[in-house]
Amino acid sequence: MTPPMTKRRIEPLIWLTFSGGGVMAAVFMTPLAFLFALAFPLGWITPPDYDHLHAVVSHPLTLLVLFGMIVPILVHCAHRFRYTLYDGLQVKHKVAIAALCYGGAAAGAFAALDVLGSLL
Amino acid sequence: MTPTTTRTDELLYRRPISTWWWTRKLTYFVFVMRELSSIFIAWLVAYLLMFLSAVGRGDEAYQDFFDWAASPALVVLNVVAFCFLVLHTVTWFSLTPQAMALRVRGRPVPGVLVIGAQYAGLAVVSAFIYWLVTG
Secondary structure, eight states: OOOOHHHHHHHHHHHHHHHHHHHHIIIIIHHHHIIIIIITTTTSSOOOOHHHHHHHHTSHHHHHHHHHHHHHHHHHHHHHHHHIIIIISOOOOHHHHHHHHHHHHHHHHHHHHHHHHHTO | OOOOOOHHHHHSOOOOOOTTGGGSSHHHHHHHHHHHHHHHHHHHHHHHHHHHHHHHHOHHHHHHHHHHHTSHHHHHHHHHHHHHHHHHHHHHHHHHHHHOOOEETTEEOOHHHHHHHHHHHHHHHHHHHHHHHHO
């Protein structure tokens, strides 16, 4: 039996977004996480002035870049975690896992839209 | 990771595999850790969104966020998450030459050049973000 047409259409798109998200996570999240999760909170580097940072993150171009980075990363995470559960941990509830993973990514994308939209 | 199984695959007999197969060999263990990095990367995305939300709420919320981020539990979580992110980055860059066979003027580009170019890209992006953020 051949897979349904929609599945065949969606799968390559998900794999493409997975790859894009992997690159985004490696190239953009690494410096961002280092600065905002470690260096600034721990005082290794003096945190930026609030007004300056607010001006940077509320710029429409920054918001667009952040959204374009966050959504593929979330799809990447969802796709990878889905297969980790299938292949790695041998969990067999395929539909529930797919719904949980991609549903989580979709919820994250809406949360990102909400947060980034509030900065405009 | 493997592509999604088809209905035909599901009908075939498969020898049961232990849930803990990945603990038997270091390479298997690293493979599963690399795959599990997705959870920690998702956490860092959520953390970044919480930070941006704090920036949107004003100067006081911004300072409070950094105080919260410096709490021991969160520092431990973020250090672990960052280690997984580095694992993702290193393994992702290493796998790229195998996933993408690049050719220039008909000649294959050596894998070491592809990997080096990615680290150079990471360095440029890091420098740009640092400059943009710290002003």
